[in-house]
Amino acid sequence: MLGHGPKGGYGFPNTAGSANGGPWGTNKSGNRHSEFGWDPNQNWRYTSQYDPNCKEPKEVEPTYFWLLTTYFSYLVLISLGHLRDFWGKRFNKKEFLHLMPQDGYAALMSDFDSFYTRRLKLRLDDCFSRPTAGVAGRTVTLLDRKSDDQHKSFQLTGTKTRALNISSYNYLGFAQATGGCADAVEAGIRKYGISAGGARLEAGTLDLHVQAEKLVSQFIGSEDAMIVSMGFATNSTTIPALVDRGCLVISDEFNHSSIRFGVRLSGASVRTFKHNDMKALDTLLRESISQGQPRTHRPWKKILVIVEGLYSMEGTMLHLPELIVMKERYKFYLYVDEAHSIGALGPNGRGVCDYFGVDPRCIDILMGTFTKSFGASGGYIAGNKDVIDRIRVKSHSMAYAEAITPPVLTQIISSMASIMGVSPPLTAATSSPDFKPTLALHPSSSDTDLPALQMAHEPGPAVYGPAPSHYLPPWMHLPPALLNGTEGRERLRRLAFNSRYLSSGLRKLGFVVSGHRDSPIVPLFLFHPGKMPVFSRMMLERVGKDRTPVVVVVVAYPATPLISSRVRFCLSAAHTKHDIDLILRACDEIGDILDLKTGKNRWSADEVIRRAEELVHEN
Structure with missing residues (x-):
């Protein structure tokens, strides 16, 4: 610890x-x-x-x-x-x-x-x-x-x-x-063993998967989330579930190989723009929307812009505020890969949205992995509940890939909860529908003694609050420094x-x-x-x-x-x-x-x- x-x-x-x-x-x-x-x-x-x-x-x-x-x-x-x-x-x-x-x-x-x-x-x-x-x-x-x-x-x-x-x-x-996370993983192995025993859509879904997905959606600030057992497969199996022939994917030239592979599998058309150049992206969007599909010039079924929050080879960061303004202007769908930024950026560790103070619900698809900041493996897809439910059915990773194992799930839950902090069990006052706990996006940097759990009664641009205690397994006992968020x-x-x-x-x-x-x-x-x-x-x-x-x-x-x-x-x-x-x-x-x-x-x-x-x- x-x-x-x-x-x-x-x-x-x-x-x-x-x-x-x-x-x-x-x-x-x-x-x-x-x-x-x-x-x-x-x-x-x-x-x-x-x-x-x-x-x-x-x-x-x-x-x-x-x-x-x-x-x-x-x-x-x-x-x-x-x-x-x-x-x-x-x-x-x-x-x-x-x-x-x-x-x-x-x-x-x-x-x-x-x-x-x-x-x-x-x-x-x-x-x-x-x-x-x-x-x-x-x-x-x-x-x-x-x-x-x-x-x-x-x-x-x-x-x-x-x-x-x-x-x-x-x-x-x-x-x-x-430390506390390692102790929780050891307790999880005693209770669940080391394998989920199947794919998610078969017999491989545990209560830990459900709890982890709720915790991820709370952490990200989205309506729903689904988790995948491999980071590379999170992109390569999700993108084909979102786009197909007749759709256009606009991709940053330095996007990860998993994104490129997923676009190829989807059959969608793809155009690339100069790395992190919003002017080049604006020009490409104007041209793509005005010209439509090749030969027929029919409108694209959908346009999906895929970027990364933090680029792993360059260390450069996405210009998210400019991209959000552009999204409102051109009405495209936005997919942000936060494999390297989630948990590592922002005052609350919630990625580029937290870093720039942007509401995560402005982004259609938020992808990330657990292999970096959380010391685990696998990845997640977060977004609108209807979209996530549809991806659960269409994604090959849910139908064919082995589900995330219990020890890894325990590591994800315990490490993520320690970053968020865990709220105390509900009381009669806090369970009232009029009580709305939220977390300020940018807590004071001078506060070094208390965790970043500033409670307010008015909703903010994103609900970055502590993890509800019932999102954690009842058998998981974390040390006080992890529960109150000070260590995270x-x-x-x-x-x-x-x-x-x-x-x-x-x-x-x-x-x-x-x-x-x-x-x-x-x-x-x-x-x-x-x-x-x-x-x-x-x-x-x-x-x-x-x-x-x-x-x-x-x-x-x-x-x-x-x-x-x-x-x-x-x-x-x-x-x-x-x-x-x-x-x-x-x-x-x-x-x-x-x-x-x-x-x-x-x-x-x-x-x-x-x-x-x-x-x-x-x-």
Whole structure:
């Protein structure tokens, strides 16, 4: 639970050969501290909330030198790869058997389609798919491995390395093996077992599913919600239930693969617009509405605009207020994917609607996942009750996919309830129809002692109230800090501080960083393909006094444009301010070695750390 663990330093040794050692050992207190760091200073808190007077920093554009040298690097790699393929097919046929026709059969794989994987990705495969053990919390235990055949295969060495984890989608730090949520999950397993035993439309619906869906709709502020056992399937099976042939889907060019896949399955026509460019979207809408369907020019059966609340590769945030105005003007349907924003943005953790103070019922379909902020798995679709009831019947995930398991449902309910807080059981006064409890959209950021449960008797733009006690299973007993919402409130404010601090600090150090400062995703651009493995390995190989290993995720094509290779930091409420200091110092040191800094008026790492609170609160 929050507030437990040693108050000592934040460094921990490279525990090669053992998972023990230092303040991060296997003792009870050490485990808690490694999962969720001790950070008592209330000055290191911030409220994630839209401020129209706050100007986001301008994105630093890479110079032509950076772009040209990046293209040249890929040209060299591709040329050498084709040269190796040419000679390899003639002198090392055994290695290329799967790429060549055999006994009249076509080749199993195309050498052209697999070229990128074989000749580029293989060079840095040690930076991907690193095996881990234990909880992916503030720290993570890596199973050390080696390769004797140039990364074609790996062998475990038997040793382990404990590293600071800045790569997991554990935004609020609920991926814990200890604490109130973990205890609730353990009690749920004793009562329900570990499987729902079927699909939702068959015998797989438990009372926990019904309770979770009620809680999600209350949390989102919508009429109804349905939950799905897989985040990817939430989009890919829901979109075909909403649109089909004769409909138009207008999609942001950087939308997630699950959205693209769902649109393909639906058979609807699709048009894309430049990322987060509302002017381009306006132009496209005018053209689509005026021209209608191709050839016949008949009006579209419906137009569905699909965007994301927070984009996972760029860290950019949706311009929701502008989009809502546009929706009223053109009368299209709006689908918002909040996989990365729900639970991570807004003073109450309710996503982009909460962040911008927009009524969530202005949006037709709100989608989100439980895999990030809630430490669980699966996703949800929220919206109008009639629409959700129709999707329940048409969605393939409800008819064919295994229902969410009881332990995961328990984690969803307990973590979401701890963010909302739980209202006391109804009394004669509170059960009166004239009593309407609501939660202010933007509670005071100076209130650090009480949970964000400001009760009022007049309805607000969205009912962001505490969870009714009867929405929770009667056997679920949460600690007081979870029930009254203080711990959830603390996690939200810690995450907001960490996000703004790292994003602003990297910019001041001179790095090319994209995204919103309130985003828990902070991409740092590397550009050159050769710098990706070097950056990742240097962060992990930091050993010695106060040189804590750090595990990071490097991202390249096809997840990003070819020349936009990057390292993506994923912040968590589990990280302490000292953890962010450590990351900034490591990036500063490696950035000098790899020549990653382009800013002219750069600050030193010491100055950034000294002025952390100023950076977080500046407009």
